[in-house]
Amino acid sequence: MSSDVQHDYDAIIIGGGPNGLIAASYLARAGAHVLLLERRIETGGGLNTDEYFGFRFNLHAVYHLMADVMPAYKDLDLPNYGLRYVVPPYGAAFLLPDNRSLIFSNDATATAEEIAKFSSYDADCYMNMWNDFQPMLEQYLIPLTYELPMPPLEQLELMEQNEAGQEMARISEMSFVDILDDYGFENTHVRMALLSFPAMWGLDLNEPLGFLYPLYLCRMLNAALVKGGSHRMSSAIYRSFVHAGGIVRDACPASSLIVEDGTVVGVKTVAGDTFRAPLVISTLNPEQTFIDLLGEEHLDDSLRSAVSGWEWEQRSLFGLHLGIRGDLSYKLQDTRVDNALVAFMGLSTEEDLHSHLAAVDSGESDHAGWIHVTVPTKFDPTQASDGYNTVRIESVAPYSSPWTEITPTYAESCLNLLREYADLEDVIVQRTCTPVDIEQRLTTMKRGSIKHGAYTPLQLGYFRPNDLCSQIETPVPGLLVAGASVYPGGMILGGPGYLGAKVALELLGI
Numbered sequence: 348m349s350s351d352v353q354h355d356y357d358a359i360i361i362g363g364g365p366n367g368l369i370a371a372s373y374l375a376r377a378g379a380h381v382l383l384l385e386r387r388i389e390t391g392g393g394l395n396t397d398e399y400f401g402f403r404f405n406l407h408a409v410y411h412l413m414a415d416v417m418p419a420y421k422d423l424d425l426p427n428y429g430l431r432y433v434v435p436p437y438g439a440a441f442l443l444p445d446n447r448s449l450i451f452s453n454d455a456t457a458t459a460e461e462i463a464k465f466s467s468y469d470a471d472c473y474m475n476m477w478n479d480f481q482p483m484l485e486q487y488l489i490p491l492t493y494e495l496p497m498p499p500l501e502q503l504e505l506m507e508q509n510e511a512g513q514e515m516a517r518i519s520e521m522s523f524v525d526i527l528d529d530y531g532f533e534n535t536h537v538r539m540a541l542l543s544f545p546a547m548w549g550l551d552l553n554e555p556l557g558f559l560y561p562l563y564l565c566r567m568l569n570a571a572l573v574k575g576g577s578h579r580m581s582s583a584i585y586r587s588f589v590h591a592g593g594i595v596r597d598a599c600p601a602s603s604l605i606v607e608d609g610t611v612v613g614v615k616t617v618a619g620d621t622f623r624a625p626l627v628i629s630t631l632n633p634e635q636t637f638i639d640l641l642g643e644e645h646l647d648d649s650l651r652s653a654v655s656g657w658e659w660e661q662r663s664l665f666g667l668h669l670g671i672r673g674d675l676s677y678k679l680q681d682t683r684v685d686n687a688l689v690a691f692m693g694l695s696t697e698e699d700l701h702s703h704l705a706a707v708d709s710g711e712s713d714h715a716g717w718i719h720v721t722v723p724t725k726f727d728p729t730q731a732s733d734g735y736n737t738v739r740i741e742s743v744a745p746y747s748s749p750w751t752e753i754t755p756t757y758a759e760s761c762l763n764l765l766r767e768y769a770d771l772e773d774v775i776v777q778r779t780c781t782p783v784d785i786e787q788r789l790t791t792m793k794r795g796s797i798k799h800g801a802y803t804p805l806q807l808g809y810f811r812p813n814d815l816c817s818q819i820e821t822p823v824p825g826l827l828v829a830g831a832s833v834y835p836g837g838m839i840l841g842g843p844g845y846l847g848a849k850v851a852l853e854l855l856g857i
């Protein structure tokens with residue numbers, strides 16, 4: 348660290364989303380003097396809750412897959428700052444057009460019994476797969492989410508050391524479809540359901556991303572909601588940060604990084620203020636960090652080519668948020684579906700799912716053929732007044748559709764599809780959130796890319812965002828990266844922010 352320059356702070360964090368807040372709070376609680384800059388009028392990023400006439404709508408993140416295993420929860424004392432999770436009894440329910448349903452929970456035996464209604468053979472396959480996945484999660488996938496990534500060969504060597512690792516190495520090269528084939532699943536409805544877990548996040552079912560499958564299936568079946576709305580989580584981290592002496596400047600976008608002798612020494616804001624620190628941690632996407640803020644003139648050829656090759660997600664999300672009078676209840680005989688965190692509807696078979704995703708990828712999707720629906724107030728009544736409920740309808744959708752023209756009809760198609768499966772009383776408030784709205788609200792999510800960039804084999808693990816920056820430090824001294832575009836990636840994992848703080852504390856010698 349240079350000592351002859353006057354610094355205002357030990358570290359400056361750019362971006363007050365979950366990762367920026369987590370990094371900031373760890374640093375401040377360890378004794379560092381930290382400034383956090385946020386572009387919007389409030390911190391939270393994807394942890395957003397807006398209140399409309401008494402209904403709280405979580406326009407972005409709502410399912411918290413790592414709630415119980417995220418180190419920040421305990422380390423930052425978040426329960427003490429107001430964070431409470433609610434875990435619904437069933438993780439997912441699939442509602443089929445013929446009135447049958449398939450309910451998944453974290454009780455594998457109960458889920459296998461559900462699957463047995465469709466195929467007893469597939470029920471056995473599910474038990475085998477589930478049992479294989481548990482040691483992979485406990486020994487590798489969860490702990491490694493909070494450790495710096497290893498180069499692929501080192502990672503393979505580590506995994507060769509025991510059976511769970513060998514099994515994980517084996518499925519790592521497979522696609523989600525290959526994994527189902529490998530375990531022998533035959534029933535098309537069961538396969539549709541199992542593939543929906545990665546598909547709902549826009550992942551390509553045919554890319555070799557198999558190592559993600561245990562996470563997307565098993566962690567979704569443990570997913571929690573934040574009591575009071577997702578923004579409560581960001582408020583809790585914010586409070587822990589400010590309590591530790593951290594400074595937040597919201598409505599204060601960073602406009603450029605200050606570079607002296609090839610080293611980043613501070614940040615300039617749009618308002619014209621300058622702040623200096625020996626470390627600047629950006630949680631923005633690679634284009635914003637390296638091109639907009641740093642400037643291409645400071646990139647060497649390898650970093651320039653890594654940044655210019657960054658790919659956005661091909662699929663985004665369309666959200667329709669409803670405030671309703673009365674309850675939403677599904678028209679199925681099995682009333683347990685009412686208590687599922689997420690209910691999927693619109694598709695019946697695996698073929699339906701593949702054709703639906705192909706239509707999304709063609710960019711011509713002008714109506715919702717597949718929706719997943721959550722009624723947050725069913726599990727947390729604090730998000731609406733007594734006698735009222737909120738309903739969140741989401742659909743995997745292309746960015747490129749002409750959203751200004753088709754939003755009303757697309758929303759109507761979501762509502763019509765839901766009404767085929769559910770009795771819905773008066774809809775009082777409706778709020779849409781298109782892929783273009785996502786990008787406008789959170790500039791980090793360019794092209795509606797909810798994870799700040801595609802999940803492809805070359806943009807994951809040691810290669811996220813590229814092999815020069817996945818260890819948090821970048822080739823530019825003084826500049827660290829720790830947002831969703833960095834290992835372990837997007838969603839509310841709290842991984843990049845945690846690792847960002849860890850590396851920053853080592854560099855600061857705190």
Ligand SMILES: Cc1cc2nc3c(=O)[nH]c(=O)nc-3n(C[C@H](O)[C@H](O)[C@H](O)COP(=O)(O)OP(=O)(O)OC[C@H]3O[C@@H](n4cnc5c(N)ncnc54)[C@H](O)[C@@H]3O)c2cc1C
Pocket residue numbers: 361362363364365366367384385386387390391392393394406407408409410411412599600601602630631664666785788789790791792797798799829830831832837838839840
């Ligand atoms: C519709 C939708 C649904 C989602 N659902 C889920 C879900 O259910 N579960 C889940 O786990 N994840 C979900 N996600 C993904 C999740 O929200 C993101 O992956 C996560 O928020 C990324 O966190 P982050 O801190 O890295 O970045 P962000 O949340 O993008 O935060 C970055 C912050 O930087 C700020 N910023 C931008 N430019 C500047 C600047 N120049 N100066 C200062 N600040 C700046 C932004 O305003 C923002 O607050 C969803 C996302 C969307 C859009």
